Amino acid sequence: MRYRTQAVAYPYFVVALLLYGLQMVFGILSITKYLGPDPLMGLLPFDISKEIHTNVLIVWVLTGFMGATYWLVPEESRTELHSVRLAYLQLGLWTIAGVTAVVSYLFHWTEGNKLLEQPQPVKFAIVIVMLMFLYNVGMTIWKARRLTTTEGVLVAGLALAALLYLPALLTFDNYTLSIYYRWWTVHLWVEGVWEMIQGGLLAYLLIRLSGADREVMEKWLYVIVGLTFIAGILGTAHHYFWIGVPSYWLFIGGFFSALEPLAFLGMAIYAYTAMRRSGLAHPNRLALHWTIGSAIFSALGAGILGLAHTWPSVNKWTHGTMITAMHGHMAFFGAYVMIVLAMITYAAPGLFGHDQESTESPAGVWAFWLQMAGMFGMTMAFAAAGIGQTYLERILGLGYLETQHKIQVHFLMVLGTGTLFTLGVALYLYDFFFLAPKRRPAPAAWPPAPEAQG
Amino acid sequence: MTKRQTRIFFLGSTALFSLIFLALTVDTHQRIRTLTHSGEITPAVIAGKHVWHRKNCINCHTLLGEGAYYAPDLTKIAEQRGAPYLRSFLTDPSKFYNETRDRRLMPNLHLTPGEIDEVIAFLSWVGKIDNQGWPPRPILVSGAAIPGSDVGGAAPQAASDDPVAVGQALFRQTPPGCFACHSTAAGVNVVGPSLSGIAATAAARVTAADYTGKATDAAGYIRESILLPNASLAPGANYSANGVSLMPPGFEQSLQPAQLDALVAYLMTLK
Missing domain, CATH: 1.10.760.10 (Cytochrome c-like domain)
Known part of the structure; x- marks a missing residue:
């Protein structure tokens, strides 16, 4: 930790990881309901458990982004944070808003708009928190008079994310229009500005972990985010296929979605070449794993598996089936969960007061591989369920209920691999909360030898 | 390529594609009124x-x-x-x-x-x-668009004694085995005609000039078609030959009066 105020990241990571754990609880609950009958139907029906599962994900990933930004900006701008108090206040308000949303769902208070279910007052609180955050970061950079490309891309991504949340506050009488603008928030977040955030964090981590030349890395970062927006902005069209908008969106959606893997492929090549130059020399090998893993898993989950069903003549049959769940799980995990975990893993030794020394614990390694294996298995199980569903229900014309009955074995597989995944998450939390704080560098290694300094 | 050039590439392409997106949004707003019958x-x-x-x-x-x-x-x-x-x-x-x-x-x-x-x-x-004709073929809640293909699914037993629920289950039981020839999906005609929208079809046919049966309303027409398939023939060369319906006779004997009522009640919900 080079700057004292970077420590603000710690409580953000704590909140993020606790919510990650909560997300698992509701994920497992939701898949269990697929096996049915559901004894909890009267108390906590599927719509609520699923709503909490997805909302907690969004909240915790954003919490992670904010924590990561508070860690990264002082280092990049070579200054202390503008206001630590404001950062704490912001986290407090953010957590209250998040918890209020979850509790309100339990009591059936919801706006019932997929992924944007937050009750209106919570939505306003989110806007206020975003403004506090951007003000704090903006003031830090402005006072330091130093803005690197890496942090510029990251902060611009966060500012655009706040801006694109505004359409979520609008309501329309025409359902087609409300879908149209809902995707301005949801799609342009996850396949636009969040990717920009991921790119910024990835560039930072690669520069730190591989010692790659900053000029070169930042040059290619522009290319990657450029590709992201070329494909991503008009790629919104793949959500406009069957909702009652003009037919030209079909062609646009098909064409630009086909370009979407390019940016992810770019990120994977970016990570690979950076690492090939330096090898896995950095002592924080776990952070390396999460960083490269993020580049590869997002190329696979968001890039390839997205492409698998965005061509209109394919999507016509797969639209609204488990195929979407297959893509969604791996894409979100690869692109956003893994990059946040990479940042947390990278920052943890600094936050616990022992720079990049002796950071690899067996628990941490298991946490990584169990989540990898679990997510891969879940994706495959969702794929099998989705292919079965598409064939039986959409092509053969079997009823929805009969189809769900026939593909039940795949839900069992999701439950099994999901449990494996949850075990990985539990180990990650255990490592972060209990093992890592106790890990102190061996006396001989302190102060660190010059060649060990990253 | 220098960093300055890649920055121009990023800013330029983002601005260009944002503009295209906004222009298309304006156009969509205008066309959506007709497409969604606003x-x-x-x-x-x-x-x-x-x-x-x-x-x-x-x-x-x-x-x-x-x-x-x-x-x-x-x-x-x-x-x-x-x-x-x-x-x-x-x-x-x-x-x-x-x-x-x-x-x-x-x-x-x-x-x-x-x-x-x-x-x-x-x-x-x-x-x-x-919406560009989606879904390309009907998505059913239960049952099957293709008759006979739902074997091995949930056993067709009524969930309650509501006539419609009883009729729905009966439709898929053997006997009477209605589902073996009739689908309930629009446009899926196999051995017998699709019964999708049969309530509306029956209401129209009962008042048609060439109607030869004795029923006076839609429910009556459906009842008559089950009991006396020859009373009035469904249009279509594959459904009758020489004035005789291909639908098997004898449901008068195999169906209880209450079962018949339930079947009619169910079919009347297929609007």
């Missing part, structure tokens, strides 16, 4: 949309293919099942589906009759949206 968005449709959101329907069902995958797509449900059935179903879903048998059941949302009518108005409006 003139038909009545206060009841808007109220129904609020019910849809308030009750969190989208976190189990899909509509226009968007939502969660825990329950069937409802894009065409109003057209498929008609308001009387939906009204009865939404009042108490457990009368039509059995959780042990079907593994899943819709919770009773305790909607008021007014809310039910509103949500049906909303779903009827959604069903008419011009």
Whole structure:
């Protein structure tokens, strides 16, 4: 930790990881309901458990982004944070808003708009928190008079994310229009500005972990985010296929979605070449794993598996089936969960007061591989369920209920691999909360030898 | 390539594609009025949309293919099942589906009759949206579009003694084995004609000039067609030969009067 105020990241990571754990609880609950009958139907029906599962994900990933930004900006701008108090206040308000949303769902208070279910007052609180955050970061950079490309891309991504949340506050009488603008928030977040955030964090981590030349890395970062927006902005069209908008969106959606893997492929090549130059020399090998893993898993989950069903003549049959769940799980995990975990893993030794020394614990390694294996298995199980569903229900014309009955074995597989995944998450939390704080560098290694300094 | 050039590439392409997107959005706004029949968005449709959101329907069902995958797509449900059935179903879903048998059941949302009518108005409006013909073939809640292909599924037993539920189950039992020749999906005609929309078809046919039977209303027409298939022949060369219907006779003997009533009640919900 080079700057004292970077420590603000710690409580953000704590909140993020606790919510990650909560997300698992509701994920497992939701898949269990697929096996049915559901004894909890009267108390906590599927719509609520699923709503909490997805909302907690969004909240915790954003919490992670904010924590990561508070860690990264002082280092990049070579200054202390503008206001630590404001950062704490912001986290407090953010957590209250998040918890209020979850509790309100339990009591059936919801706006019932997929992924944007937050009750209106919570939505306003989110806007206020975003403004506090951007003000704090903006003031830090402005006072330091130093803005690197890496942090510029990251902060611009966060500012655009706040801006694109505004359409979520609008309501329309025409359902087609409300879908149209809902995707301005949801799609342009996850396949636009969040990717920009991921790119910024990835560039930072690669520069730190591989010692790659900053000029070169930042040059290619522009290319990657450029590709992201070329494909991503008009790629919104793949959500406009069957909702009652003009037919030209079909062609646009098909064409630009086909370009979407390019940016992810770019990120994977970016990570690979950076690492090939330096090898896995950095002592924080776990952070390396999460960083490269993020580049590869997002190329696979968001890039390839997205492409698998965005061509209109394919999507016509797969639209609204488990195929979407297959893509969604791996894409979100690869692109956003893994990059946040990479940042947390990278920052943890600094936050616990022992720079990049002796950071690899067996628990941490298991946490990584169990989540990898679990997510891969879940994706495959969702794929099998989705292919079965598409064939039986959409092509053969079997009823929805009969189809769900026939593909039940795949839900069992999701439950099994999901449990494996949850075990990985539990180990990650255990490592972060209990093992890592106790890990102190061996006396001989302190102060660190010059060649060990990253 | 220098960093300055890649920055121009990023800013330039982002600005260009944002502009294209905004221009298309303006055009979409204008065309959407016709495509979604926005003139038909009545206060009841808007109220129904609020019910849809308030009750969190989208976190189990899909509509226009968007939502969660825990329950069937409802894009065409109003057209498929008609308001009387939906009204009865939404009042108490457990009368039509059995959780042990079907593994899943819709919770009773305790909607008021007014809310039910509103949500049906909303779903009827959604069903008419011009959405490039999606879904390409009907998505059924249960049963099968192709007769006979749902063997091995949930055993067709009625979830309650509601006549419609009894009739629906009976439709798929052998005897009478209706499902072996008739589908309930629009346009899927196999051995017998599709019974999708039979209530409306029956009402139209009973008043047609060339109608030869004795029924006076739609329910009567359906009853007559089951008991006396030759009384009036369904149009189509594959359904009759030399003035004799290909539908097997003898349901008078094999069906109890109550069963016949239930079957008619069910078929009358296929609007």
